[in-house]
Amino acid sequence: MSEQITNRDLSDLIRTGTDVYTTVIDFGEAVIRRSTNDDLSILSISGVYSRNVAKEIERLCLAWKGNLGLEFKDIRPHPLSRSKFDGSVVGLLKTLQEKYGQRGKLFLLCSPPPELIDLLKLTGAIAEYTIIEQSSTD
Numbered sequence: 001m002s003e004q005i006t007n008r009d010l011s012d013l014i015r016t017g018t019d020v021y022t023t024v025i026d027f028g029e030a031v032i033r034r035s036t037n038d039d040l041s042i043l044s045i046s047g048v049y050s051r052n053v054a055k056e057i058e059r060l061c062l063a064w065k066g067n068l069g070l071e072f073k074d075i076r077p078h079p080l081s082r083s084k085f086d087g088s089v090v091g092l093l094k095t096l097q098e099k100y101g102q103r104g105k106l107f108l109l110c111s112p113p114p115e116l117i118d119l120l121k122l123t124g125a126i127a128e129y130t131i132i133e134q135s136s137t138d
Contacts, residue, residue, distance in 0.1 A: 025060075027053055032060065039066035042110065046074040049085055054092045061096050068100060069132065071110035084115045090123050097128055108132050 025032045030047030041064050043057060049072070061068055070093075075084045093109070100107035109116075110132045120126040 025056065027056070032056060034060060036066075040069070041066060042069040042071060044071040044073050044110075046072075048076050048078055049089065050078065051086075051088050054088050058092055058095065062099060065103070065105075067106040067108075068096075069106075069108040069110045070096070072113055072116060073111075075113060075115075084113065085119055087119075089116065090119060090125060093120070093129065094125065106130065 021036045023034045023036075025034075027047070030045060030049065030053045032053070033044045033046075035042045035044070043060060045053065045057065047053075057070070061070070072085075077084050078086070097107050108130050112120075112131060117126065120129070
């Protein structure tokens, strides 16, 4: 059930007049930033994606009880595999999609990189996710 909506549509979920709180977790090779505004939290991951980073993403996401957006931004290839993502990302996203669906909350992929889109297409899972694309006017 992939819906093509934009970041502008996402901004409608954020109530004006509320504060945005940001937390940064630095793993050395990767950084996770969580920005929270009312009932919406966006996790932005940059750097090298690894299984350790995936475990922390899962922990943070499952602890959050509101709506969640996940953004992989400026992902660099892993030095050993030379790829940006391994198969663990599909399992991570599937787990998060199921848990958020059970809670009746939104789980969004925000402007996913082409490598992630390709991996989700290869596994036949792309239609299961709501994808927020960067609009040209943002």
